[in-house]
Amino acid sequence: MDFHQLWTIVSTPDNVPIVLLLFLVPFYTWYGMRQAFANDRLIAELEANPEMAKTHHRKTQPYKTGWAKEVHVWPYLLRIEFLAAIIVTVILMVWSITLNAPLEEPSNPTLTMNPSKAPWYFLGLQEMLVYFDPWMAGVVMPSLIIVGLMVIPYIDTNPLGNGYYTYKQRKFSILTFIFGFIVLWVSMIVIGTLIRGPGWMWFWPGTTWDHNRLIFEVNRDLPDIFGITTRVPKIIFGAIVVGLYLVAAGIGIHKLITKTAFNRRIYARMSVLQYVVMQTFLIIMLALPVKILARLMFRIKYIWVTPWFNI
Amino acid sequence: MADTNGQPEKPVDTGSPAAGNGSGNGPGNGSSAVAKVLADAKAVRARATEELKETIKAPEKTDVWKSILRVKHDETPRSRALGVLSNVFLHLHPAKINRDAVAYKYTWGMGGMTFYVYITLVFTGTLLMFYYHPSKIIAFRDILYLESDVPFGKLLRNMHRWGAHLMVIMVELHMFRVFLTGSYKKPREFNWVVGVLLLVLTLLLSFTGYLLPDDQLGFWAVTVGTNMARATPLLGHAGPFGPQLGMTPFNDVRFGLLGGSIVDSNALLRAYIWHCVAIPILASAFMVVHFWRVRKDGGISGPAPMMLEREIKDVRKI
Ligand code: HEM
Numbered sequence: 313m314d315f316h317q318l319w320t321i322v323s324t325p326d327n328v329p330i331v332l333l334l335f336l337v338p339f340y341t342w343y344g345m346r347q348a349f350a351n352d353r354l355i356a357e358l359e360a361n362p363e364m365a366k367t368h369h370r371k372t373q374p375y376k377t378g379w380a381k382e383v384h385v386w387p388y389l390l391r392i393e394f395l396a397a398i399i400v401t402v403i404l405m406v407w408s409i410t411l412n413a414p415l416e417e418p419s420n421p422t423l424t425m426n427p428s429k430a431p432w433y434f435l436g437l438q439e440m441l442v443y444f445d446p447w448m449a450g451v452v453m454p455s456l457i458i459v460g461l462m463v464i465p466y467i468d469t470n471p472l473g474n475g476y477y478t479y480k481q482r483k484f485s486i487l488t489f490i491f492g493f494i495v496l497w498v499s500m501i502v503i504g505t506l507i508r509g510p511g512w513m514w515f516w517p518g519t520t521w522d523h524n525r526l527i528f529e530v531n532r533d534l535p536d537i538f539g540i541t542t543r544v545p546k547i548i549f550g551a552i553v554v555g556l557y558l559v560a561a562g563i564g565i566h567k568l569i570t571k572t573a574f575n576r577r578i579y580a581r582m583s584v585l586q587y588v589v590m591q592t593f594l595i596i597m598l599a600l601p602v603k604i605l606a607r608l609m610f611r612i613k614y615i616w617v618t619p620w621f622n623i
Numbered sequence: 624m625a626d627t628n629g630q631p632e633k634p635v636d637t638g639s640p641a642a643g644n645g646s647g648n649g650p651g652n653g654s655s656a657v658a659k660v661l662a663d664a665k666a667v668r669a670r671a672t673e674e675l676k677e678t679i680k681a682p683e684k685t686d687v688w689k690s691i692l693r694v695k696h697d698e699t700p701r702s703r704a705l706g707v708l709s710n711v712f713l714h715l716h717p718a719k720i721n722r723d724a725v726a727y728k729y730t731w732g733m734g735g736m737t738f739y740v741y742i743t744l745v746f747t748g749t750l751l752m753f754y755y756h757p758s759k760i761i762a763f764r765d766i767l768y769l770e771s772d773v774p775f776g777k778l779l780r781n782m783h784r785w786g787a788h789l790m791v792i793m794v795e796l797h798m799f800r801v802f803l804t805g806s807y808k809k810p811r812e813f814n815w816v817v818g819v820l821l822l823v824l825t826l827l828l829s830f831t832g833y834l835l836p837d838d839q840l841g842f843w844a845v846t847v848g849t850n851m852a853r854a855t856p857l858l859g860h861a862g863p864f865g866p867q868l869g870m871t872p873f874n875d876v877r878f879g880l881l882g883g884s885i886v887d888s889n890a891l892l893r894a895y896i897w898h899c900v901a902i903p904i905l906a907s908a909f910m911v912v913h914f915w916r917v918r919k920d921g922g923i924s925g926p927a928p929m930m931l932e933r934e935i936k937d938v939r940k941i
Binding site: 326328329332333336337340341343344345347348351354355358359365370371379380381382383384385386387388389390392393396397400401403404405407408409411412413414415416417418419420421423424425428429430431432433434437438445446447449450451452458461462464465466468469471472473474475476477478481482486489493574577581620621 | 700703704706707713716717718719720721722723725727728731732735736739740743760763766767770777778780781782783784785786788789791792795796798799800802803804805806807808809811812813815816819822823826829830833836837838839840841842843844846847848850851852853854855856859861862863864867885886924925926927928929930931932933935936937938
């Protein structure tokens with residue numbers, strides 16, 4: 313164990329937000345899911361008891377008949393906002409007094425920083441550079457993430473769970489979002505910040521960053537494994553493999569979204585366009601872990617090699 | 624000027640020699656004038672004290688106060704509502720809201736706190752602009768100067784830096800909360816889209832600010848970041864089909880972003896303008912739309928009564 317190295321990484325001022333993230337994201341996930349499960353219990357009760365469903369107020373919030381449904385913004389909301397503002401100010405002040413913003417040497421194009429890292433919120437994308445070419449990791453993926461987020465409201469045809477926490481009624485969408493947000497976004501940021509060292513090599517927490525370490529990794533392209541060496545067959549072979557993936561993933565996802573009776577009901581509400589858009593984004597999203605696994609398990613660099621682009 | 628200044632003293636001037644000359648002839652004449660003036664002064668003073676006391680006791684009755692606040696504020700529900708509705712900063716709030724919507728555990732307060740952090744960033748950022756020149760060599764020295772010589776300069780820079788990080792964290796958690804509560808569903812679909820744009824703008828704000836100290840950290844981060852732009856399909860000189868379309872390092876998107884083929888003084892100036900002018904304006908505009916839509920879409924989405932599976936209405940099929 314090299315505690316000094318560990319401390320250097322964790323206490324680097326710009327890494328502190330990630331350490332914070334490491335606590336905040338699990339906390340709020342727990343905080344939200346706890347309410348979701350509480351609501352789910354109430355939903356189960358209401359579903360079992362139609363009489364109760366008619367009369368019950370259907371909220372886990374404390375509520376008594378006779379209480380006003382609405383409260384004045386002044387003071388009931390504004391005082392909370394005021395308090396929140398004070399607390400945030402105090403946190404920001406204390407943070408700023410105790411920790412100095414980093415300032416390195418003046419910029420010098422001739423002196424490369426190693427590792428040279430993007431700001432932390434883009435480290436997920438930088439981490440993807442290990443597995444994909446820059447045009448994918450740096451341009452296509454961010455664009456797809458943005459557009460993919462934007463279409464969520466238009467492809468989620470499940471009317472349940474609008475305005476309250478629930479897991480049971482929205483299993484598929486919640487698991488998908490948690491997969492995208494926590495597994496693919498936050499954990500990649502954490503890896504990029506805390507684990508990637510010089511040469512963007514993997515250093516487990518506690519090991520020393522060895523600037524002279526070399527890893528002899530032979531990554532092969534998939535066509536080469538199959539002994540295809542000439543250009544045109546490579547292009548065709550890659551296209552076939554990618555096509556196979558698209559079909560397989562599409563079928564798998566379709567199975568998943570029509571698995572339970574409830575899921576089939578939601579599926580029946582979708583228009584063709586909604587379905588196609590949803591499939592497209594889910595297939596592409598699933599391609600990330602697939603490619604990562606292909607690299608980690610079989611040392612595959614590219615699957616589809618063409619003169620213009622490689623995937 | 625001199626004339627008008629002298630004028631009020633005139634009666635006093637003529638009065639005092641008269642009083643001095645005829646002290647034996649008519650003492651009543653001169654001293655009565657003085658006494659009258661003194662009595663008047665006393666009355667004026669008494670009135671002024673009275674008015675001042677009243678103003679202090681009830682400042683809300685003065686014309687100045689009324690002109691600023693426009694409505695009476697007293698302990699009535701109507702007045703409380705008006706206090707919110709007739710205030711330009713508060714009128715985005717409704718007068719009354721669902722009692723459950725104020726529960727912290729529902730919204731986590733993340734949207735509101737994001738906005739508050741944004742305001743502190745605008746404030747500290749404006750102060751920082753007083754000490755910063757967006758040009759090579761000087762920019763870095765400005766930061767050193769800010770940290771060592773400007774009163775509270777270091778605190779100012781730290782607050783701006785950590786505030787930016789905090790805003791990114793909070794906006795992501797806000798999005799997470801909105802997702803978990805299903806608040807993007809009807810009728811709030813579009814506000815979610817506006818929110819995604821705000822997320823992108825927040826990240827861009829943070830990213831463009833990273834270069835401004837012009838140190839190794841920012842320089843290489845922005846180099847790494849913008850190097851990806853040269854791999855843009857079609858529009859970058861190292862991207863798929865870029866070269867075929869005639870892209871070179873001197874005419875592709877990266878060149879457009881940096882104002883050159885390397886991260887240099889033009890890139891610094893561009894980052895500065897995006898960071899301090901363009902993106903804040905865009906982000907503010909979208910925030911206005913965002914808040915407006917929260918209101919127009921019926922306020923905060925919940926905690927809403929739960930809907931049961933059997934209550935789903937079937938959609939009309941074409
Ligand atoms: C600069 C960034 C942002 C600011 C300042 C902001 C601010 C707010 C505020 C103050 C609210 C009121 C409720 C609350 O506090 O939770 C709100 C609601 C909402 N926000 Fe944001 N937001 C931002 C970004 C986003 C993002 C990234 C998304 C989603 C992708 C989003 C989607 C929504 C939606 C759908 C609502 C309505 C929620 C409801 O009714 O429960 N916002 N936002």
